[in-house]
Amino acid sequence: MSRTKKGKRAGEKKQRGRGGGNNGNNDRTDYSSIAKENEKFQGYYVKQGIVPDEEEFKKFWQSLKDTLPTTWRFTGSKGHAISVRNTLQTHHIPSLTNTTFEGASIPAPTPLSWYPDQLAWQLTVGKQVIRRSPPFKHLQAFLVSETSSGNISRQEAVSMIPPLLMDVEPHHMVLDMCAAPGSKTAQLIEAIHSGEEERVAEAAKRLAGGEGSADIDGETPEKIMGKTTGVVIANDADYKRSHLLIHQTKRLNSPNLIVTNYDATLYPSLRLPTKQDPNGGKAMQEYLKFDRILCDVPCSGDGTVRKNPLIWRDWNVGNGNGLWSTQARILVRGLQLLKVGGRLVYSTCSLNPIENESVVHAAIERCGGPSVVEIVDVSDRLPGLVRRQGMKNWKVMDKDGTWFEKWEDVVEKGEPYTDRLTRGMFPPADQDSEIANMLNRAVRVYPHLQDTGGFFITVLQKKGAVKAAPEGEKIQTGGQKMKGVGVESHANGSADVKPVEGSTSSANGVKRALSTEDEELVDPGSPTKRQKLDFNTDTPASVEKDDDEELKPLDIPSTEQESRTQEFDEDPKTDVIAKKPRGNFNEEPFKFLSPSHEVLALIKNFYGLSSYFPMNNFLVRNQEGIPVRTIYFTSTMTRQILSENEGRGIRFVHCGVKMFNRQEVQDPEACQWRIQNEGLGLVEAWVGEKRVVHLKQKETLRYLMKELFPRVEDVAEIRERVESVGGGCCVLRVNIEEDKDELGALVLPLWKSKFTLNLMLPKEERKALLLRLFNDTEGPKDSTREQREADAKARKEAKEQDDGVVEEDQDEEMKDEEDDGGVKIGDDE
Numbered sequence: 001m002s003r004t005k006k007g008k009r010a011g012e013k014k015q016r017g018r019g020g021g022n023n024g025n026n027d028r029t030d031y032s033s034i035a036k037e038n039e040k041f042q043g044y045y046v047k048q049g050i051v052p053d054e055e056e057f058k059k060f061w062q063s064l065k066d067t068l069p070t071t072w073r074f075t076g077s078k079g080h081a082i083s084v085r086n087t088l089q090t091h092h093i094p095s096l097t098n099t100t101f102e103g104a105s106i107p108a109p110t111p112l113s114w115y116p117d118q119l120a121w122q123l124t125v126g127k128q129v130i131r132r133s134p135p136f137k138h139l140q141a142f143l144v145s146e147t148s149s150g151n152i153s154r155q156e157a158v159s160m161i162p163p164l165l166m167d168v169e170p171h172h173m174v175l176d177m178c179a180a181p182g183s184k185t186a187q188l189i190e191a192i193h194s195g196e197e198e199r200v201a202e203a204a205k206r207l208a209g210g211e212g213s214a215d216i217d218g219e220t221p222e223k224i225m226g227k228t229t230g231v232v233i234a235n236d237a238d239y240k241r242s243h244l245l246i247h248q249t250k251r252l253n254s255p256n257l258i259v260t261n262y263d264a265t266l267y268p269s270l271r272l273p274t275k276q277d278p279n280g281g282k283a284m285q286e287y288l289k290f291d292r293i294l295c296d297v298p299c300s301g302d303g304t305v306r307k308n309p310l311i312w313r314d315w316n317v318g319n320g321n322g323l324w325s326t327q328a329r330i331l332v333r334g335l336q337l338l339k340v341g342g343r344l345v346y347s348t349c350s351l352n353p354i355e356n357e358s359v360v361h362a363a364i365e366r367c368g369g370p371s372v373v374e375i376v377d378v379s380d381r382l383p384g385l386v387r388r389q390g391m392k393n394w395k396v397m398d399k400d401g402t403w404f405e406k407w408e409d410v411v412e413k414g415e416p417y418t419d420r421l422t423r424g425m426f427p428p429a430d431q432d433s434e435i436a437n438m439l440n441r442a443v444r445v446y447p448h449l450q451d452t453g454g455f456f457i458t459v460l461q462k463k464g465a466v467k468a469a470p471e472g473e474k475i476q477t478g479g480q481k482m483k484g485v486g487v488e489s490h491a492n493g494s495a496d497v498k499p500v501e502g503s504t505s506s507a508n509g510v511k512r513a514l515s516t517e518d519e520e521l522v523d524p525g526s527p528t529k530r531q532k533l534d535f536n537t538d539t540p541a542s543v544e545k546d547d548d549e550e551l552k553p554l555d556i557p558s559t560e561q562e563s564r565t566q567e568f569d570e571d572p573k574t575d576v577i578a579k580k581p582r583g584n585f586n587e588e589p590f591k592f593l594s595p596s597h598e599v600l601a602l603i604k605n606f607y608g609l610s611s612y613f614p615m616n617n618f619l620v621r622n623q624e625g626i627p628v629r630t631i632y633f634t635s636t637m638t639r640q641i642l643s644e645n646e647g648r649g650i651r652f653v654h655c656g657v658k659m660f661n662r663q664e665v666q667d668p669e670a671c672q673w674r675i676q677n678e679g680l681g682l683v684e685a686w687v688g689e690k691r692v693v694h695l696k697q698k699e700t701l702r703y704l705m706k707e708l709f710p711r712v713e714d715v716a717e718i719r720e721r722v723e724s725v726g727g728g729c730c731v732l733r734v735n736i737e738e739d740k741d742e743l744g745a746l747v748l749p750l751w752k753s754k755f756t757l758n759l760m761l762p763k764e765e766r767k768a769l770l771l772r773l774f775n776d777t778e779g780p781k782d783s784t785r786e787q788r789e790a791d792a793k794a795r796k797e798a799k800e801q802d803d804g805v806v807e808e809d810q811d812e813e814m815k816d817e818e819d820d821g822g823v824k825i826g827d828d829e
């Protein structure tokens with residue numbers, strides 16, 4: 001068989017890891033045939049002493065071979081997540097407790113003790129049981145249905161930890177540097193929106209009563225309305241995978257989310273609105289600094305071996321060594337972009353100290369040492385989570401198997417080791433130094449501690465300005481010269497973020513020493529020099545994988561093979577880390593509409609939108625800036641970021657929630673712009689009573705959900721009200737006393753045609769609600785369809801006979817439209 005340059009056999013399956021890029025893998029390896037043994041893998045971790053006690057190491061090693069439990073999170077706003085969780089607890093857990101299968105008792109799902117509000121659960125039973133035990137089968141149907149409607153997200157338990165340690169608040173600016181496929185981004189979005197429902201409800205009540213209007217002068221609309229003011233920017237270097245982020249976070253409908261597509265080592269400084277000098281001096285250009293940053297970096301992923309058996313076959317030391325330089329650069333860039341006082345979490349699903357403590361140590365040194373960046377002690381956080389402390393000593397192994405304890409030994413041996421390894425990889429020379437002791441504050445989670453995957457998490461706090469010297473100078477830190485984590489700087493201003501399509505090199509190529517005032521604002525520069533460094537160790541090759549793998553609905557896998565193909569959380573792939581954003585960049589521009597635009601005026605009037613509602617946060621996605629089909633809504637800060645950076649070639653991939661969709665209507669009174677289900681939660685509190693319908697009876701709700709096109713005359717409870725509201729879109733507020741716990745605050749978009757009503761819900765969501773609320777497994781039906789068709793036919797024939805004019809079916813007006821998100825209104829066919 002032929003060999004490639006890197007010594008791989010042509011066609012050979014590439015090394016797995018966790019990093020991204022190059023999807024489309026069609027590997028059909030039989031995972032059950034892979035032996036769960038690898039001497040090099042085991043020997044490496046024995047020598048590193050990651051679990052020093054021999055007996056404990058045996059348990060640790062054995063646990064890597066065991067099947068991983070299935071874990072999931074209830075997603076969305078807290079109120080909503082809790083209401084779906086309540087269904088699990090009320091309707092499923094009782095019948096799953098004390099279940100036996102073939103004589104043995106079977107454990108019911110349990111909440112993860114350390115996850116807040118019992119919103120994360122785990123299930124340890126295998127597929128056999130699920131298929132053949134009726135209560136588990138029932139649970140499976142619930143999980144699948146809620147997953148496809150986005151209320152449940154399958155996620156590895158350990159992967160849920162980093163966002164929980166970030167202490168995100170609703171006003172925070174948050175950056176997720178390596179975000180795809182987006183499980184943690186979803187947690188970050190939930191965190192910035194935490195408490196929002198309550199705040200908005202209170203504000204709406206207060207403002208409707210005319211109270212509090214005195215103290216709102218000069219406040220942003222979000223603040224007045226109790227809305228989240230923070231922003232989450234989720235980034236990934238892989239363009240295709242940046243779209244996975246959109247998919248994964250779609251259900252959260254956050255107007256505070258922006259998705260970008262950059263190599264994180266080169267993440268650009270984003271402009272904020274210029275600050276005017278009150279004394280009449282020069283206006284200052286401000287750049288965005290973040291309160292919270294997540295660096296969940298690409299890594300070798302050997303902590304995921306329980307669900308990725310290929311790691312047993314393919315593990316080699318070069319994977320970790322090869323990623324070190326990129327991981328360190330991402331972390332350094334993150335620390336530059338962080339506000340002083342801000343927090344950054346660095347995490348990997350690798351067990352390897354080279355990808356973990358070594359990177360953290362090098363980056364802290366690179367940024368000025370522990371007086372500038374400290375590791376936060378989080379030992380009292382997440383009580384219940386069993387963990388081990390970070391390592392302060394480790395060794396470095398070359399890919400040929402030679403071990404080194406210190407850089408000086410590498411220098412003594414000379415090439416090729418001096419090319420393949422770097423000084424920064426080594427542990428602190430002074431093991432009693434502040435930084436060495438601080439490394440113990442890092443968190444290591446091992447599989448045997450609580451039946452999970454392996455993970456590494458460090459929480460860093462920035463205490464002062466980071467001074468990054470230009471690349472080319474080897475960095476002098478704590479007596480060590482380091483290469484491989486340098487940051488080149490160049491002039492700030494428009495050139496610093498020139499379009500990077502097809503190139504990540506410094507926009508203007510100017511290298512200069514930093515001045516103190518812009519040291520934090522510069523963009524990192526040319527990767528050309530780093531390229532050599534990145535490739536001077538054994539960089540693992542990419543793995544190709546099918547995109548859709550991330551998106552499969554939850555099933556309950558019993559084998560690791562199934563687990564691998566159905567997982568959509570962590571993405572254990574190693575990749576040659578982006579020297580430039582991968583894939584074509586092809587996005588329509590984001591154009592904001594003037595608040596006085598005639599379409600917005602029409603919408604405001606029809607829905608009776610409150611005067612507090614921020615009408616300047618609407619945008620469209622076309623070059624001309626015309627509302628053709630869909631109008632999106634963003635938060636104020638999001639708008640400012642997009643507007644300030646327009647024309648700078650910034651690779652914005654996504655922003656805005658669909659709020660209004662254009663609808664062909666025949667009723668001249670009805671507004672053509674219907675509220676999209678996605679945007680309803682953002683606007684409903686501000687819609688005037690004139691377009692609100694209240695519903696209190698459970699049976700009415702069931703009928704509206706079950707029937708795709710119920711006749712107005714058949715919905716007795718709300719008939720009168722909908723008739724007085726008139727044609728077009730309105731807001732249905734559901735308030736059923738007996739089901740408060742499971743329904744939460746349910747608000748739905750309702751369309752009134754001449755004769756029929758239509759809940760405008762995506763098919764999956766309608767199905768999931770029917771199952772959850774009414775135990776209906778069959779889904780919606782269209783029993784009036786035949787009747788309508790017959791009526792239409794009769795009308796048409798009669799009309800044609802009368803005057804030869806062909807009349808359109810009035811009720812068909814809602815059924816031909818499909819929105820941009822693929823949600824067919826009413827008629828799902």
Ligand SMILES: C[S@@+](CC[C@H](N)C(=O)[O-])C[C@H]1O[C@@H](n2cnc3c(N)ncnc32)[C@H](O)[C@@H]1O
Pocket residue numbers: 018019020021159177178179180181182183184185235236237238241262263264265296297298299326569570571575577578
């Ligand atoms: C471990 S995965 C992130 C998982 C993600 N945080 C989550 O929780 O779903 C690493 C991601 O980093 C991306 N990546 C690799 N190199 C990168 C770089 N230089 N800059 C930004 N992203 C990069 C990969 O495409 C991959 O999606």
